[in-house]
Amino acid sequence: MDRRAAASGDSPVALVTGASSGFGLHICLALAREGWRVIATMRNVQRSGELEHEARQAGVWPSIDCMPLDVTDRRAVERTVRDIAARYGRIDALVNNAGFAVGGFIEDVPLEDWYRQMETNFFGTVAMTKAVLPVMRERRRGTIVNMSSVSGRMAFPGYAAYASSKFAVEGFTESLRLELKPLGIHAVLVEPGAYKTAIWDKGLGSIRLKDDSPYRQPTEAVLRYSRRTAETAPHPREVAEAVARIVRSSSPRLRYVMGKGSFAAICLSRLLPWKWYERAILCAMRRQSLRK
Numbered sequence: 001m002d003r004r005a006a007a008s009g010d011s012p013v014a015l016v017t018g019a020s021s022g023f024g025l026h027i028c029l030a031l032a033r034e035g036w037r038v039i040a041t042m043r044n045v046q047r048s049g050e051l052e053h054e055a056r057q058a059g060v061w062p063s064i065d066c067m068p069l070d071v072t073d074r075r076a077v078e079r080t081v082r083d084i085a086a087r088y089g090r091i092d093a094l095v096n097n098a099g100f101a102v103g104g105f106i107e108d109v110p111l112e113d114w115y116r117q118m119e120t121n122f123f124g125t126v127a128m129t130k131a132v133l134p135v136m137r138e139r140r141r142g143t144i145v146n147m148s149s150v151s152g153r154m155a156f157p158g159y160a161a162y163a164s165s166k167f168a169v170e171g172f173t174e175s176l177r178l179e180l181k182p183l184g185i186h187a188v189l190v191e192p193g194a195y196k197t198a199i200w201d202k203g204l205g206s207i208r209l210k211d212d213s214p215y216r217q218p219t220e221a222v223l224r225y226s227r228r229t230a231e232t233a234p235h236p237r238e239v240a241e242a243v244a245r246i247v248r249s250s251s252p253r254l255r256y257v258m259g260k261g262s263f264a265a266i267c268l269s270r271l272l273p274w275k276w277y278e279r280a281i282l283c284a285m286r287r288q289s290l291r292k
């Protein structure tokens, strides 16, 4: 089937943000394999090479359209969603996946980085959701998947900006879910633990540490822990396939926790008195500080 024929078919339409790598790329592949027409949006379409290569290998490239979109550009968000609605007549699923992680201790992270973090991870999600809602409301159907994180449920030292952005996504999605349920639209949170994607290189590569920082030792401990975690993290395909199942479901749950030890960690953080939990985290950090 050529691209035009596929576009004119009756396939459900999914819009995915941040599709150039990691979860976004694999979500596009998983959805296309399941017969969706996928609009793979990314900041720079020149970076669609890996998606195209993998999609061609899987024989699903005709089902994927790449479009440029930076989720922090409000006008572009509105224009792109309008174009998609006009071209395909429907949007059945929105996957708010675009995101990155700012690393560093609170005092060391410049205020601009806090704003950048919220602009993409939180306000980008809000802007995309607001733009897509009129299209879904008209058909009284659709699923919005917001990519949160275990860091949206429990915050660790050294990643406060990231955790704040994901906590915000969690609160937003709880309200969204309750507002949309009566309209037949589902809002869902996906909460992965660590998976092997480019986010680690990007986040760790730009971790903030002032020359005279009093947080040098704990920042280095967090870095060492993050590097070790990234090395042994599972493939993002696992999460992508779960997202494909979620958007197919007629009654998806609010939350999907994924990844090694994520569920146990969240349960423990909920069940243990805060004092015990804090002692466990600080002990683990001290142990990391002693390791080289």
Ligand SMILES: NC(=O)c1ccc[n+]([C@@H]2O[C@H](COP(=O)([O-])OP(=O)(O)OC[C@H]3O[C@@H](n4cnc5c(N)ncnc54)[C@H](OP(=O)(O)O)[C@@H]3O)[C@@H](O)[C@H]2O)c1
Residues within 6 Å of the ligand: 017, 018, 019, 020, 021, 022, 023, 024, 042, 043, 044, 047, 069, 070, 071, 072, 097, 098, 099, 100, 101, 120, 124, 147, 148, 149, 150, 191, 192, 193, 194, 195, 196, 197, 198, 199, 200, 202
């Ligand atoms: N990997 C993990 O362990 C993990 C765990 C929990 C949650 N998550 C979440 O999963 C999501 C995807 O991350 P990933 O792990 O797949 O990392 P990734 O491979 O770095 O992918 C992130 C994607 O988001 C895009 N992006 C960043 N800023 C953007 C913007 N302003 N507008 C549009 N796209 C933008 C990136 O585009 P560029 O190529 O242009 O940078 C890239 O395509 C993020 O929301 C992240 O917080 C990841």
